[in-house]
Amino acid sequence: MPKTFQVLILNTISKRGLARLPASYVVGSDVVQPDAILVRSANLREMDIPASVLAIGRAGAGTNNIPVKKLSERGVPVFNAPGANANAVKELVIAGMLMGARNLIPAIRFVETLTGSDEEMHKATEAGKKAFAGSELPGRTLGVIGLGAIGSLVADAAIKLGMNVIGFDPAITVEAAWRLPARVKKANSVEEVVKAADFITLHVPLLDATRNLINAERIAMMQPGTVLLNFAREGIVDNAAALAGLQSGQLHAYLNDFPANALQRQPGVVCLPHLGASTGEAEENCAVMVAEQVTDYLENGNILNAVNFPNVNMPRESAYRVAIANANVPNMLGQISTAMANAGLNIHNMVNKSRGDMAYTLVDVDSSVPDSVVEELCAISGVLAVRYLPTA
Numbered sequence: 001m002p003k004t005f006q007v008l009i010l011n012t013i014s015k016r017g018l019a020r021l022p023a024s025y026v027v028g029s030d031v032v033q034p035d036a037i038l039v040r041s042a043n044l045r046e047m048d049i050p051a052s053v054l055a056i057g058r059a060g061a062g063t064n065n066i067p068v069k070k071l072s073e074r075g076v077p078v079f080n081a082p083g084a085n086a087n088a089v090k091e092l093v094i095a096g097m098l099m100g101a102r103n104l105i106p107a108i109r110f111v112e113t114l115t116g117s118d119e120e121m122h123k124a125t126e127a128g129k130k131a132f133a134g135s136e137l138p139g140r141t142l143g144v145i146g147l148g149a150i151g152s153l154v155a156d157a158a159i160k161l162g163m164n165v166i167g168f169d170p171a172i173t174v175e176a177a178w179r180l181p182a183r184v185k186k187a188n189s190v191e192e193v194v195k196a197a198d199f200i201t202l203h204v205p206l207l208d209a210t211r212n213l214i215n216a217e218r219i220a221m222m223q224p225g226t227v228l229l230n231f232a233r234e235g236i237v238d239n240a241a242a243l244a245g246l247q248s249g250q251l252h253a254y255l256n257d258f259p260a261n262a263l264q265r266q267p268g269v270v271c272l273p274h275l276g277a278s279t280g281e282a283e284e285n286c287a288v289m290v291a292e293q294v295t296d297y298l299e300n301g302n303i304l305n306a307v308n309f310p311n312v313n314m315p316r317e318s319a320y321r322v323a324i325a326n327a328n329v330p331n332m333l334g335q336i337s338t339a340m341a342n343a344g345l346n347i348h349n350m351v352n353k354s355r356g357d358m359a360y361t362l363v364d365v366d367s368s369v370p371d372s373v374v375e376e377l378c379a380i381s382g383v384l385a386v387r388y389l390p391t392a
């Protein structure tokens with residue numbers, strides 16, 4: 001009998017991604033006792049996540065809509081899809097820069113007000129167009145804050161368009177650093193970026209440290225007429241400060257992906273309806289990635305791209321596997337192997353990795369694991385979750 005798991009689907013998840021879940025799984029938006037949840041931007045912080053849930057798959061990058069800390073305390077990994085929608089966001093940011101530099105949105109709005117005969121429209125067009133004259137990108141400076149999957153692609157595209165790029169990321173990964181073109185100038189602070197740039201784009205997660213990263217003080221440091229782009233998250237820019245910056249002329253335009261009442265119909269503001277990752281390609285990439293990661297976790301306990309767990313992968317050499325999520329404290333492995341040895345279980349293979357406060361252990365043994373051993377493992381102080389994953 002193939003294994004079956006129940007997967008609750010929130011939001012629209014690409015069909016091609018869902019097709020990666022084994023056919024034996026029960027998958028739907030009405031699953032009541034899910035083993036896993038696949039989600040995009042739905043707010044899981046406001047949801048009572050059932051005790052049955054073993055894993056969450058975020059078909060996208062940002063996980064600020066998910067109570068990651070609480071799930072970690074339950075030993076539940078939260079998977080995401082790093083980089084899978086980065087090109088889609090990059091393209092929208094480039095569109096945003098062009099919208100801002102060429103005043104495209106106010107220009108389109110102006111055209112929509114034109115009435116009369118074609119001749120009258122042509123006359124009004126020629127008389128009115130000077131209000132929308134813009135500037136070109138080559139030679140201008142783009143400041144990129146956050147040089148991860150998206151920021152590094154945006155930096156690369158801007159350089160290819162002839163721009164200068166200055167970037168800041170105090171925690172850039174080695175992989176992202178390799179991806180960056182050598183011509184990106186490294187800044188040592190947000191202030192250094194905002195002072196130097198004509199365009200500023202944000203590609204950081206929403207964290208306590210990044211809330212109101214762009215505030216009145218930093219807008220005051222910008223060059224007059226700066227174009228500000230926020231395709232990262234609401235809350236990273238102080239909207240009131242951005243509106244004041246538009247009024248004073250410090251900002252020429254504020255383009256973002258996060259509509260809010262205060263921003264409605266404000267001059268210089270362009271809000272898109274959270275469209276950054278909304279392309280067929282990105283939706284498919286994200287859904288395929290998380291569906292595969294969640295399936296491998298449910299069936300084999302392997303972990304790839306969880307935001308709260310280390311990556312752990314152990315090829316199956318035995319039919320009897322135990323997966324243990326535990327606090328990263330001394331003597332956990334000793335207690336786990338003692339419990340197994342006391343029950344006469346021979347350990348065939350074992351891997352243990354940690355990440356911050358979290359540790360994760362996979363143990364393959366040579367014979368079937370009795371319920372009493374699973375119960376004993378669950379009772380060890382510091383153990384958060386235990387799963388027995390036999391294939392036989």
Ligand SMILES: NC(=O)C1=CN([C@@H]2O[C@H](COP(=O)(O)OP(=O)(O)OC[C@H]3O[C@@H](n4cnc5c(N)ncnc54)[C@H](O)[C@@H]3O)[C@@H](O)[C@H]2O)C=CC1
Binds near residue numbers: 060062146176231233
């Ligand atoms: N508009 C949309 O539809 C989308 C929005 N996003 C947002 O964009 C964010 C970034 O996405 P990715 O580039 O894929 O993530 P990523 O994890 O690859 O990159 C984020 C980068 O931000 C850096 N960072 C963190 N705190 C920082 C700080 N205080 N100052 C400067 N850099 C800092 C990190 O070191 C990392 O390199 C996501 O967290 C999400 O909120 C992502 C995809 C689609």
Ligand SMILES: O=C(O)C(=O)COP(=O)(O)O
Binds near residue numbers: 042
């Ligand atoms: O991946 C992200 O962080 C996004 O913001 C994309 O959100 P979405 O999947 O389009 O609801």
